[in-house]
Amino acid sequence: MRFDYHTAYRQGFALLPHTSDRVLYGLLIALLLAVPFFASTYLLGELGYVLILCIAAMGLMVLTGFTGQVSLGHASFVAIGAYAHAWLMTQGLPFALSLPLAALISAGAGLVVGIPAIRVSGLYLAMVTLAFSIVVEQVIGLWRGVTGGFMGMLVPNPELLGLSLSSPRAFYYVCLFFALAVLLALLNLMRSGIGRAFVGVRDSEAAAYALGIPVKRVKVGAFGLSAGVTGLAGALMAHHIGYLTPDAFTLLLSLDLVLMVVIGGMGSLRGAILGAILISLLPRAVAALKALLPEAMARQSGMEIFVAGAVLAFFVLFEPMGLNGRWLKLRALLESFPLYRRDTFRRQKSYMRSERNR
Amino acid sequence: MTALLELDEVELAFGGLVAIGGLSLRVDKGEVLAVIGPNGAGKTSMLNLVTRVFTARRGRIRFKGQDIAQMPRARIAHLGIARTFQNIELFDAATVLDNLLLGRHRFGSGRWWQQILRTPALTRLEESHRAKAEEVIEFLDLSPWRNARVAGLPYGVRKVVELGRALCAEPELLFLDEPASGLNPEETRDLAFWIEDIRTELGITVVMIEHDMSLVSAVADRVVCMAQGKMLAEGTPAKVQGHPDVIAAYLGT
Numbered sequence: 202m203r204f205d206y207h208t209a210y211r212q213g214f215a216l217l218p219h220t221s222d223r224v225l226y227g228l229l230i231a232l233l234l235a236v237p238f239f240a241s242t243y244l245l246g247e248l249g250y251v252l253i254l255c256i257a258a259m260g261l262m263v264l265t266g267f268t269g270q271v272s273l274g275h276a277s278f279v280a281i282g283a284y285a286h287a288w289l290m291t292q293g294l295p296f297a298l299s300l301p302l303a304a305l306i307s308a309g310a311g312l313v314v315g316i317p318a319i320r321v322s323g324l325y326l327a328m329v330t331l332a333f334s335i336v337v338e339q340v341i342g343l344w345r346g347v348t349g350g351f352m353g354m355l356v357p358n359p360e361l362l363g364l365s366l367s368s369p370r371a372f373y374y375v376c377l378f379f380a381l382a383v384l385l386a387l388l389n390l391m392r393s394g395i396g397r398a399f400v401g402v403r404d405s406e407a408a409a410y411a412l413g414i415p416v417k418r419v420k421v422g423a424f425g426l427s428a429g430v431t432g433l434a435g436a437l438m439a440h441h442i443g444y445l446t447p448d449a450f451t452l453l454l455s456l457d458l459v460l461m462v463v464i465g466g467m468g469s470l471r472g473a474i475l476g477a478i479l480i481s482l483l484p485r486a487v488a489a490l491k492a493l494l495p496e497a498m499a500r501q502s503g504m505e506i507f508v509a510g511a512v513l514a515f516f517v518l519f520e521p522m523g524l525n526g527r528w529l530k531l532r533a534l535l536e537s538f539p540l541y542r543r544d545t546f547r548r549q550k551s552y553m554r555s556e557r558n559r
Numbered sequence: 560m561t562a563l564l565e566l567d568e569v570e571l572a573f574g575g576l577v578a579i580g581g582l583s584l585r586v587d588k589g590e591v592l593a594v595i596g597p598n599g600a601g602k603t604s605m606l607n608l609v610t611r612v613f614t615a616r617r618g619r620i621r622f623k624g625q626d627i628a629q630m631p632r633a634r635i636a637h638l639g640i641a642r643t644f645q646n647i648e649l650f651d652a653a654t655v656l657d658n659l660l661l662g663r664h665r666f667g668s669g670r671w672w673q674q675i676l677r678t679p680a681l682t683r684l685e686e687s688h689r690a691k692a693e694e695v696i697e698f699l700d701l702s703p704w705r706n707a708r709v710a711g712l713p714y715g716v717r718k719v720v721e722l723g724r725a726l727c728a729e730p731e732l733l734f735l736d737e738p739a740s741g742l743n744p745e746e747t748r749d750l751a752f753w754i755e756d757i758r759t760e761l762g763i764t765v766v767m768i769e770h771d772m773s774l775v776s777a778v779a780d781r782v783v784c785m786a787q788g789k790m791l792a793e794g795t796p797a798k799v800q801g802h803p804d805v806i807a808a809y810l811g812t
Contacts, residue, residue: 210689389677394668401661404650413636413665
């Protein structure tokens with residue numbers, strides 16, 4: 202067991218309060234920095250892709266996990282970010298300027314989609330975002346002058362200060378930099394006033410109003426922030442794919458993002474990252490599994506979707522708090538080793554929810 | 560005595576149903592006012608009018624002389640009006656400390672870029688919010704629960720956390736909607752002491768909607784009895800309890 206003795210409030214604010222945490226996370230970052238020196242080109246590309254998905258999942262987590270708004274259309278923000286970035290670069294803007302601009306354009310689209318969120322929530326909001334993603338897919342397909350339509354568009358190579366970033370190693374570092382920067386920015390934001398307001402709006406709108414939180418502005422703002430972060434992921438994704446076509450950003454990607462957030466564990470950025478890693482590794486695991494299965498079964502299509510669905514069902518049934526919940530339990534087990542009680546995390550049932558005036 | 564809050568001929572209707580008809584009420588600075596009345600009398604509706612959940616069809620609501628009857632709902636807290644809810648409305652998935660810090664929302668929490676970068680100025684601001692939250696934790700004996708998630712807390716503690724969250728907003732006027740419902744006698748006694756202290760030590764005017772007459776007579780300076788959207792009687796607790804109309808409204812004779 203470990204007990205903290207604090208003499209100032211700011212000691213409680215530390216992100217990594219214990220030396221052991223600092224050492225372990227330091228080692229993790231050192232490992233991530235060292236990977237390009239021994240990994241193959243293929244593995245580096247895959248890792249970069251996982252990092253991009255981590256950014257996108259963190260973007261959706263801000264909206265769904267922290268503010269409690271469902272979105273089934275986040276692939277469209279990835280698409281907007283990717284196309285905006287690619288188009289701006291073909292217009293001659295440098296990589297370093299085009300990337301934040303693409304994120305801003307995506308954030309603007311997010312603000313527009315967020316406006317209906319003032320009036321609708323839950324299932325209906327999911328439908329609105331779904332409709333938006335279909336519209337975006339069609340617009341991209343038909344707006345040939347900018348997006349190249351269904352023929353697709355080539356993404357220019359990224360350059361920074363005259364150095365090419367298109368080699369797998371350099372691009373991996375770019376992805377790692379942005380993933381860490383987004384993680385730190387969102388961590389700070391979510392533990393400050395804005396993050397608290399998000400959680401307040403999620404858990405009780407009536408109380409949020411009563412405390413002076415402008416609920417409507419918070420909801421729309423959360424959409425904008427989430428879309429901006431997801432758009433940044435999209436801009437990086439453009440370089441990962443290299444050639445943009447509308448079918449790279451279908452409903453399937455949206456659902457993958459939702460899966461990452463739900464399986465990772467609502468309301469935790471660590472959950473978003475763990476979920477992104479798990480979901481992006483799933484197809485690889487399925488491929489490995491197929492090799493072991495009898496020929497007739499391995500040739501069936503739809504295996505990936507089946508496994509993804511099964512994983513989601515298992516998590517909802519057995520670990521509603523997601524991978525993050527599992528992580529917290531594991532930590533608690535290690536820290537309180539012989540004295541761990543399973544019921545620490547058991548949620549008390551309460552039967553007092555009555556009608557609310559939202 | 561100066562009036563802190565004045566309701567002047569306020570009327571609230573849902574379609575053809577008149578929930579509150581022509582209610583005039585005055586809350587003086589520094590008093591503890593109890594609002595009693597049978598179910599459906601319009602007590603909570605009156606509170607929802609003042610906190611702008613509902614919009615009055617007619618009449619004026621003045622807080623410190625300013626008309627607030629048409630003010631946006633989120634502005635009310637910034638004037639210094641805080642409330643608790645009849646069915647507890649806490650932020651369930653957050654810790655007690657985060658709930659209390661959310662109570663500090665009206666005092667601001669820095670610009671967005673300061674929050675992202677966690678600048679030293681922001682750390683100092685967060686520390687000041689935390690210090691105030693700790694004062695409230697001390698005042699309400701909440702320290703054993705400081706880092707517990709609200710979802711796992713017993714009912715009585717949740718009621719106190721909700722009171723604490725309202726106090727963190729440092730209001731001038733505090734509305735308590737049935738603060739003692741569901742509390743055991745011991746917790747109700749604690750609550751009576753706290754309400755007394757909130758008035759005398761913190762100088763907050765308290766309006767409470769309450770059915771528990773022992774609590775009402777222990778802490779209230781003045782009692783208003785409502786029935787069917789109108790005021791039946793007002794005066795000292797003993798006087799209102801003995802008023803024939805009040806007895807009739809409760810017993811239905």
